[in-house]
Amino acid sequence: MKILAHYTLTPAEALSGTRTFKRSWYAVSVGSGVLLVLLGITSLLVPQGERGLGVFMIFNGLLFAVLPESVLRWARLRRGSRAYSPMEVQLDDEGLTLRTEASEGGLPWASFAAIQRRSGFWIFRISRSQALLIPERAMDAAADSELEAFLRERKLLKG
Numbered sequence: 001m002k003i004l005a006h007y008t009l010t011p012a013e014a015l016s017g018t019r020t021f022k023r024s025w026y027a028v029s030v031g032s033g034v035l036l037v038l039l040g041i042t043s044l045l046v047p048q049g050e051r052g053l054g055v056f057m058i059f060n061g062l063l064f065a066v067l068p069e070s071v072l073r074w075a076r077l078r079r080g081s082r083a084y085s086p087m088e089v090q091l092d093d094e095g096l097t098l099r100t101e102a103s104e105g106g107l108p109w110a111s112f113a114a115i116q117r118r119s120g121f122w123i124f125r126i127s128r129s130q131a132l133l134i135p136e137r138a139m140d141a142a143a144d145s146e147l148e149a150f151l152r153e154r155k156l157l158k159g
Helices: 011-021 023-045 051-079 141-153
Strands: 002-007 087-092 095-099 104-108 114-118 121-125 131-135
Touching (some): 002 131, 002 141, 011 023, 011 051, 011 121, 011 131
Antiparallel strands (some): 002 087, 087 095, 095 104, 114 121, 121 131
């Protein structure tokens, strides 16, 4: 197998891809925040309840609920309209090689904790906090199916 893909991430794709990659942590944070808000409201409604504790729980719950999206939006705002660097990804029997104008690096297939195809992206997860996101639009249908068959054959594709 030898697949070559060229792409440049748009700021919207970077935001969407990060949401997709971090969706479990995103859901846990938002769910915990909603639960804390509900507990805080319940604490305020109880006649002998501690008002300070209820307000504290509501405040922290709101932080948990809005913080993930706020961090992603702030990063996008800081980057502004600057385009991401054009990238070239080569996928072959040995692993993945990524080239930009400034650098080049590669990883063997064994380096990836999980490889998934979700929400328009190929997600090559290196660790819980690191991944390489390749939009599906970067490859044609034949390359997509060849990569998927290769990863399934090697039992690398999750989900």
